[in-house]
Amino acid sequence: MSDLILFWHRRDLRISDNIGLAAARKRSQKVVGVFCLDPNILERDDVAPARMVYMIGSLQSLKERYQQAGSQLLILHDNPTQAIPALAAALNAKAVFWNWDVEPYSKERDRIVTETLKTKGIEVQNNWDQLLHSPEDIFTGSNKPYTVYTPFWRNWSSKPKTEPVEELKDAENLTPAEQEAAHQSGVVELPTAKDLGFVWDNELVTQPGEAAAQEKLEEFCDSHLGEYKEQRNFPAVHGTSQLSAALKFGVIGIRTVWKATETALENSRSDEEQSSIRGWQQELAWREFYQHAMYWFPELAEGAFRELLQNFPYENNEEDFQAWCEGRTGYPIVDAAMRQMNEIGWMHNRCRMIVANFLTKDLLIDPRKGEKYFMQKLYDWDLSANNGGWQWSASSGMDPKPVRIFNPATQAQKFDPDGDYIREWVPELRSVDTEYLVTGKIPALESEAVGYPAPIVDHNKRQRQYKERYQQQKEQFDKTLTT
Numbered sequence: 001m002s003d004l005i006l007f008w009h010r011r012d013l014r015i016s017d018n019i020g021l022a023a024a025r026k027r028s029q030k031v032v033g034v035f036c037l038d039p040n041i042l043e044r045d046d047v048a049p050a051r052m053v054y055m056i057g058s059l060q061s062l063k064e065r066y067q068q069a070g071s072q073l074l075i076l077h078d079n080p081t082q083a084i085p086a087l088a089a090a091l092n093a094k095a096v097f098w099n100w101d102v103e104p105y106s107k108e109r110d111r112i113v114t115e116t117l118k119t120k121g122i123e124v125q126n127n128w129d130q131l132l133h134s135p136e137d138i139f140t141g142s143n144k145p146y147t148v149y150t151p152f153w154r155n156w157s158s159k160p161k162t163e164p165v166e167e168l169k170d171a172e173n174l175t176p177a178e179q180e181a182a183h184q185s186g187v188v189e190l191p192t193a194k195d196l197g198f199v200w201d202n203e204l205v206t207q208p209g210e211a212a213a214q215e216k217l218e219e220f221c222d223s224h225l226g227e228y229k230e231q232r233n234f235p236a237v238h239g240t241s242q243l244s245a246a247l248k249f250g251v252i253g254i255r256t257v258w259k260a261t262e263t264a265l266e267n268s269r270s271d272e273e274q275s276s277i278r279g280w281q282q283e284l285a286w287r288e289f290y291q292h293a294m295y296w297f298p299e300l301a302e303g304a305f306r307e308l309l310q311n312f313p314y315e316n317n318e319e320d321f322q323a324w325c326e327g328r329t330g331y332p333i334v335d336a337a338m339r340q341m342n343e344i345g346w347m348h349n350r351c352r353m354i355v356a357n358f359l360t361k362d363l364l365i366d367p368r369k370g371e372k373y374f375m376q377k378l379y380d381w382d383l384s385a386n387n388g389g390w391q392w393s394a395s396s397g398m399d400p401k402p403v404r405i406f407n408p409a410t411q412a413q414k415f416d417p418d419g420d421y422i423r424e425w426v427p428e429l430r431s432v433d434t435e436y437l438v439t440g441k442i443p444a445l446e447s448e449a450v451g452y453p454a455p456i457v458d459h460n461k462r463q464r465q466y467k468e469r470y471q472q473q474k475e476q477f478d479k480t481l482t483t
Helices: 019-027 049-069 080-090 104-119 149-158 176-184 210-223 225-231 244-248 254-267 271-296 318-326 332-344 349-362 367-377 383-394 408-415 420-425 434-439 444-450 459-482
Strands: 005-009 031-037 073-077 095-099 123-127
Touching: 005 019, 005 080, 019 031, 019 095, 019 123, 031 049, 031 080, 049 073, 049 210, 073 080, 080 104, 080 176, 095 104, 104 123, 149 271, 210 225, 210 244, 210 254, 225 254, 225 271, 254 271, 271 383, 318 332, 318 349, 318 367, 332 349, 332 367, 332 408, 332 420, 332 434, 349 367, 349 383, 349 408, 349 459, 367 383, 408 434, 420 434
Parallel strands: 005 031, 005 095, 031 073, 095 123
Antiparallel strands: none
16 A cells, blocks of 8 residues: 555645645655545536536636645545545555534544445545534533523634644655546546536635635724625625635635634734724624534524524415516615526625525515525525525524514615615616615615516515414414424
8 A cells, every 4th residue: 555645625625724634644745635626516506607617616726736735636536435535446546534513414424434444455545624623522511512692602713713823845746547537437627617517707705725715804804804894794895804615615724714813813902903804703703603503403404493494484486486486576776686606606704694685584485485586596505604604694593682673774774885785787777766665665666767676575564464374373382382
């Protein structure tokens, strides 16, 4: 058996601050990367073309980074449960390393790959990389996983954070004979997104690759982090990091990101700056809270956490759903957000909450339909964060507040007071007075003149209907608990 270690990349598309890759390099100089294009994922109907463009671009960057380190990244396009063990055996690898994931499909896939490799006598080593603290590290006083964020944050934030690890360097590549064996076992050239059937011709919010992510982090910390708490809720303002795709695909290491926040705290000049930096740290903790939740409660991927909401009587009107998808509900802030996502594959987080709350509370549509539509459009879609956000908005998840209803007009008045965001994404309304834009009370004649639809539902009426249905559901649920 050779000294070769195969490192299997999944959502860690970088060679810097990669815990599993660093561990492999400590064991051997001969470390080769592999990424498997998984048909089980690529052939689903909820894969966003923009997300595939970002992923392929990040893989291209990763290939170049491996070459700079003296090695290479191999590409497979097959079921990983067969392809990874077959490649490892063909290369006579002594071990396969990879970083764990929290998602149900990934955990089952990894279990099968582990068993297959061990039957071939090939060592397996796994590490936690995408989290600052593993799910096994953060428990309640009764040794159970957290289901409420605030106590999770208190525990999580009190623990010391690991420093970034050294990037891969001075690695050794395959021999010509091993190169041939790799190609014989299914290694292919990296395809384009179009080769895989995904067409996305628009610009991405963040460019793919390690260098772009690092540049984005530095620009955010230098220019926006100190005002994050004040600006993060205003979609017309560039006040968020826009690192969500980089974190989803692991194009940047979470320890690198956290280290940047600590450096920013050390250099902060006011209480306001410190408050903003800690506010962003709390958002990073929210990300981990949802990932821990997905790890311990995999049923979240299928439906509501709150049993009361698991069979809620949604109306699921298909015409209303299509109007929501296309951004023609007659509610300007909702339509602006949906059109932003449809056009650029990204939506501001405040707007994600607004449109999700509107779909579930105003249109009375099952949040799983909206969750899937987000999956089909967002370039930064992440199962844990998307699911957690949708369940928060739908009042079906891990949230102490039983019912949360947003008024779209109030949200617009508070977070887009000048109508700049609405005007950017709903161009037919650019000439409409700001008061009409942010209240949604556009005169019928003016709406008709510019071709903008009237509101498809009455918010106040639907709010009452939702509350009535919720109360009826609660009464029935409570009865089942007492019988």
